[in-house]
Amino acid sequence: MIDFITLCDYVGTFAFAISGIRLASAKKFDWFGAYVVGVVTAVGGGTIRDILLNATPFWMTQPSYMVISGLALLFVLVFRKYVIRLNNTFFIFDAVGLGLFAIVGIAKSIEFGFPFWVAIVMGTITGAFGGMMRDILINEEPLIFRKDIYALACVFGGLVYYGCDCMGVPLPLTQFIAAVAVFMARVLAVKYHVSLPALKGEE
Amino acid sequence: MIDFITLCDYVGTFAFAISGIRLASAKKFDWFGAYVVGVVTAVGGGTIRDILLNATPFWMTQPSYMVISGLALLFVLVFRKYVIRLNNTFFIFDAVGLGLFAIVGIAKSIEFGFPFWVAIVMGTITGAFGGMMRDILINEEPLIFRKDIYALACVFGGLVYYGCDCMGVPLPLTQFIAAVAVFMARVLAVKYHVSLPALKGEE
Amino acid sequence: MIDFITLCDYVGTFAFAISGIRLASAKKFDWFGAYVVGVVTAVGGGTIRDILLNATPFWMTQPSYMVISGLALLFVLVFRKYVIRLNNTFFIFDAVGLGLFAIVGIAKSIEFGFPFWVAIVMGTITGAFGGMMRDILINEEPLIFRKDIYALACVFGGLVYYGCDCMGVPLPLTQFIAAVAVFMARVLAVKYHVSLPALKGEE
Numbered sequence: 001m002i003d004f005i006t007l008c009d010y011v012g013t014f015a016f017a018i019s020g021i022r023l024a025s026a027k028k029f030d031w032f033g034a035y036v037v038g039v040v041t042a043v044g045g046g047t048i049r050d051i052l053l054n055a056t057p058f059w060m061t062q063p064s065y066m067v068i069s070g071l072a073l074l075f076v077l078v079f080r081k082y083v084i085r086l087n088n089t090f091f092i093f094d095a096v097g098l099g100l101f102a103i104v105g106i107a108k109s110i111e112f113g114f115p116f117w118v119a120i121v122m123g124t125i126t127g128a129f130g131g132m133m134r135d136i137l138i139n140e141e142p143l144i145f146r147k148d149i150y151a152l153a154c155v156f157g158g159l160v161y162y163g164c165d166c167m168g169v170p171l172p173l174t175q176f177i178a179a180v181a182v183f184m185a186r187v188l189a190v191k192y193h194v195s196l197p198a199l200k201g202e203e
Numbered sequence: 204m205i206d207f208i209t210l211c212d213y214v215g216t217f218a219f220a221i222s223g224i225r226l227a228s229a230k231k232f233d234w235f236g237a238y239v240v241g242v243v244t245a246v247g248g249g250t251i252r253d254i255l256l257n258a259t260p261f262w263m264t265q266p267s268y269m270v271i272s273g274l275a276l277l278f279v280l281v282f283r284k285y286v287i288r289l290n291n292t293f294f295i296f297d298a299v300g301l302g303l304f305a306i307v308g309i310a311k312s313i314e315f316g317f318p319f320w321v322a323i324v325m326g327t328i329t330g331a332f333g334g335m336m337r338d339i340l341i342n343e344e345p346l347i348f349r350k351d352i353y354a355l356a357c358v359f360g361g362l363v364y365y366g367c368d369c370m371g372v373p374l375p376l377t378q379f380i381a382a383v384a385v386f387m388a389r390v391l392a393v394k395y396h397v398s399l400p401a402l403k404g405e406e
Numbered sequence: 407m408i409d410f411i412t413l414c415d416y417v418g419t420f421a422f423a424i425s426g427i428r429l430a431s432a433k434k435f436d437w438f439g440a441y442v443v444g445v446v447t448a449v450g451g452g453t454i455r456d457i458l459l460n461a462t463p464f465w466m467t468q469p470s471y472m473v474i475s476g477l478a479l480l481f482v483l484v485f486r487k488y489v490i491r492l493n494n495t496f497f498i499f500d501a502v503g504l505g506l507f508a509i510v511g512i513a514k515s516i517e518f519g520f521p522f523w524v525a526i527v528m529g530t531i532t533g534a535f536g537g538m539m540r541d542i543l544i545n546e547e548p549l550i551f552r553k554d555i556y557a558l559a560c561v562f563g564g565l566v567y568y569g570c571d572c573m574g575v576p577l578p579l580t581q582f583i584a585a586v587a588v589f590m591a592r593v594l595a596v597k598y599h600v601s602l603p604a605l606k607g608e609e
Contacts, residue, residue, distance in 0.1 A: 021402070024348070024402065025401075025402035025403060027344055027349075028349060028401045028402075029344075029348045029349055029401065029402060030348060030349055030350075030398065030399035030400065030401050030402065031399045031400060031401075031402055032348070032354060032355050032358075032399055033345070033347070033348020033349055033354075033399075033402075034348075034402040036348060036354065037348070047255075051254055051255075051457055052453075052457075052463055052466065054257070054460070054462065056257065057255055060255065060317060060321050063320050066320070066324070076402070077402070080403060114466060117469050117472070118466050121472070132543075136339060136542060136543070136545075137335075137339070137344075137345060137348075138344060139339075139342065139343065139344045139545065140545065141433055141435075141543075141544060141545045142439070142543060144439070145430070145435045145436060145438070145439020145440075145442060145443070145543075146433075146434060146435055146436055146439055147436075151438055151439075151442065152438050155438075195436065196436035196437045196438055196439075197436065197437060198431075198434045198435065198436050198437075199427070199430065199431035199434075199435060199436065199437055199439075199440040199482070199483070200431060200486060224605070227551070227605065228604075228605035228606060230547055230552075231552060231604045231605075232547075232551045232552055232604065232605060233551060233552055233553075233601065233602035233603065233604050233605065234602045234603060234604075234605055235551070235557055235558045235561075235602055236548070236550070236551020236552055236557075236602075236605075237551075237605040239551060239557065240551070250458075254457055254458075257460070259460065260458055263458065263520060263524050266523050269523070269527070279605070280605070283606060339542060340538075340542070340547075340548060340551075341547060342542075342545065342546065342547045
């Protein structure tokens with residue numbers, strides 16, 4: 001039986017891959033191209049984190065992430081007509097993934113001996129850079145830098161993590177609270193249309 | 204005297220660099236910019252592979268790849284008017300490079316102790332991600348995800364490699380067969396207009 | 407008290423971050439997105455260098471670069487209306503950064519035991535690839551490959567470094583001369599509109 005954290009990890013991977021595959025399909029990528037975009041969206045952030053930490057990229061130690069991305073492709077192929085109705089479900093899955101990925105990024109960086117500010121940066125990279133790489137691949141301006149609270153939810157979760165840690169909250173509880181903080185920040189920001197102002201140009 | 208494998212390596216590098224330089228020239232990049240795009244196309248895939256494997260990037264241990272990319276720039280500068288007539292030749296050179304690069308990526312990954320499925324991913328990255336980085340640099344949607352069989356030929360060659368390996372075929376022969384498999388898959392797919400279907404959007 | 411080299415480093419980081427933030431603002435990125443683009447512009451080149459050298463990315467060992475990029479964001483937010491008048495100042499700051507970054511890249515590569523030609527490539531990557539990543543993020547064709555002498559000034563500075571080194575010039579003086587060479591090459595090229603010819607397409 002897989003535990004709760006692994007389940008969240010797989011749910012997040014699935015949702016991230018789906019988002020890559022759907023955007024690739026809008027650009028008429030072929031099946032394999034869409035699969036690659038899905039994989040990059042799902043594992044891209046964690047891969048950049050692991051390269052920066054000088055760790056073996058996490059997806060190279062077990063095939064689950066490739067397999068789940070393959071299932072995501074299959075899902076889009078088979079349920080193409082109904083996928084759009086599941087937008088809300090995917091949004092929740094994606095937010096679950098964002099929360100988990102951010103916390104995994106923070107925990108791994110601390111484990112590797114880096115200070116907290118590096119860990120928060122790594123949590124944000126883990127959560128947000130997969131989507132950024134997706135948008136580079138499909139040749140669009142990264143959406144995560146222009147719409148809603150996304151990367152910033154990871155930073156917020158990192159600060160919550162740090163706060164709990166300072167107050168001596170036990171690690172598993174700290175991580176749970178921080179993941180929920182990312183999830184809630186993301187969900188509430190979208191629900192109440194909270195977003196950062198755009199930086200005005202100079203004109 | 205250089206051996207046959209080194210010759211294929213150089214021929215492939217030359218063809219990959221030419222493709223980068225030609226596409227950069229269509230975007231009015233200057234000479235040096237075109238050279239950089241050529242180098243990235245030629246060595247980009249293998250560099251990502253080496254970073255993921257935590258190996259020293261292959262082109263940093265000998266200057267051949269920079270020099271060959273420089274020759275490719277010179278070639279395009281001098282024979283500009285005739286380059287287009289050599290399209291078929293470049294296509295063959297490119298397919299030779301694809302086959303060799305994919306097999307080098309597989310062999311190196313296995314040497315580094317990774318399982319076969321990682322090696323096949325690395326072979327595909329080695330063969331196809333240089334072209335992907337080229338298209339990102341010239342700000343186009345990656346062509347290799349939308350046209351003909353390209354990255355998938357590397358996956359196919361990887362499966363052939365694995366099959367031969369399982370059947371106890373001697374390593375040099377396995378590698379030769381697998382490289383030819385990539386080459387043939389690529390050439391036949393283009394000749395007979397075989398391609399993966401595009402993933403249909405949701406609309 | 408910070409020394410002269412550290413001051414140049416900070417001035418360069420500030421100018422690079424400003425250039426990223428300004429271009430992001432022209433694309434309506436939000437504050438945090440603009441900050442990320444600023445950080446990537448400022449530390450992107452050195453990060454790629456460190457990944458290739460298999461060193462810990464320099465910005466992960468001290469928070470200055472994140473802080474300076476934050477100050478750059480604040481500066482653009484507060485002085486938005488006057489930023490454009492400071493174009494010449496930013497240009498000089500940027501050229502100072504280019505010179506320093508290129509020389510830091512060269513020195514670090516030699517320290518890691520690589521030959522001079524690798525060091526020159528690394529100097530160019532350190533100086534020029536931050537701007538390249540900036541242009542990829544904002545979805546534009548990299549400007550540094552199409553306008554003025556930019557990356558090539560780093561190559562020139564690298565050759566000057568090599569020349570001084572061969573002639574037995576003491577290291578600190580060599581580095582100063584090479585940094586000034588990059589700075590002057592960049593400034594004079596812009597002042598006298600010197601640029602490489604565009605590579606003509608085939609057509």
